Amino acid sequence: MVSNHHSSRERAWSLLPALFVVLLLSFSACKKNDDSTPTPSTVNDLINNGNGSSNQFTIFRTAVRQAGLSGALSQAGNYTVFAPTNAAFQAFGYADTNAIKAAPATLLTAVIQYHILTSKLTASAIPTAVNTPVQTLSGGTLYITKGASTSATSTTATSATAISVNGARVVSTSGEASNGIVHAIDRVLLPPVFGDVATTIQGIPTILPTASFTYLNAAVTRAGLVSSLTATSGGPITVFAPTDAAFTASVPSLTSVAAVSALPVAQLQQILAYHIVPNNRLYTPLITNASSLSTVLPGSILTAGVSTTGVTVTGKSNGTSASNITGPDITASNGVVHIIDRLLLP
Structure with missing residues (x-):
């Protein structure tokens, strides 16, 4: 009797390893099935x-x-x-x-x-x-x-x-x-696909058909300022680019692009220089309300306005008629272009 009891106990102990393996496999399978941890989103x-x-x-x-x-x-x-x-x-x-x-x-x-x-x-x-x-x-x-x-x-x-x-x-x-x-x-980012400021102004209408700068481009050429807008030395520039409508509203005599060639070069140079902020990649979030923006035209500044409805710039001779930035923050390889709806007058 003692011998049979001892033999039974040995058989029971010998079964424990196998039982442990079965339980382990069963636990692992249940854990795998019950694991509901989501895969991290991409x-x-x-x-x-x-x-x-x-x-x-x-x-x-x-x-x-x-x-x-x-x-x-x-x-x-x-x-x-x-x-x-x-x-x-x-x-x-x-x-x-x-x-x-x-x-x-x-x-x-x-x-x-x-x-x-x-x-x-x-x-x-x-x-x-x-x-x-x-x-x-x-x-x-x-x-x-x-x-x-x-x-x-x-x-x-x-x-x-x-x-x-x-x-x-x-x-x-x-x-x-x-x-x-x-x-x-809150805005679509445009890469400087056109290159420098001058070519960016020329290229903007291909992606924003409502914007047209034929008068501005003609004025830049007439004033001999193309090199100023294409330069890569001297730091980035910020240009406020008036549309054709902005030009003709301020200068009624401009009945055609050809009429730009009749304007005095010195006058065009002064006006255009007043639209350029030197040595600054000035995106609109960097503009503070009532700040003074120094321009390329010596001794001349623009007054900025910032509100919940947008950003404006006003020239000295514009009185209370501010120019709205209607197309802000267009990146060029050598600066930033802002489309504006009124010519800035020094």
């Missing part, structure tokens, strides 16, 4: 889903797909995407996804690549500085400003919490993903 997921809220990136999502970048933003990596909201695209003239689909593919790809960095840049990692240059997926440069506001006549920055990119404000951070981060911005 940047492309955030753009597609709007971070769980009503999607504010519907038009941008279509643009990303049209540019062939959805796959890249779904892969492993570190991306920062400055994503224009639907309202930003609509303000730019693209009412819906159909408008995006009709856009030239090459230009669209260049524009979307200009909104993407190949490194992850959280809001806290952005330095407190004005116009910090960062490289984009396209190899271009974005200028990021954080926690500072300044005018063209001041080198002292005042504290703030705002972040802007080429003048577009970051309105929210839509979340971090496994491969980067998405920041929502």
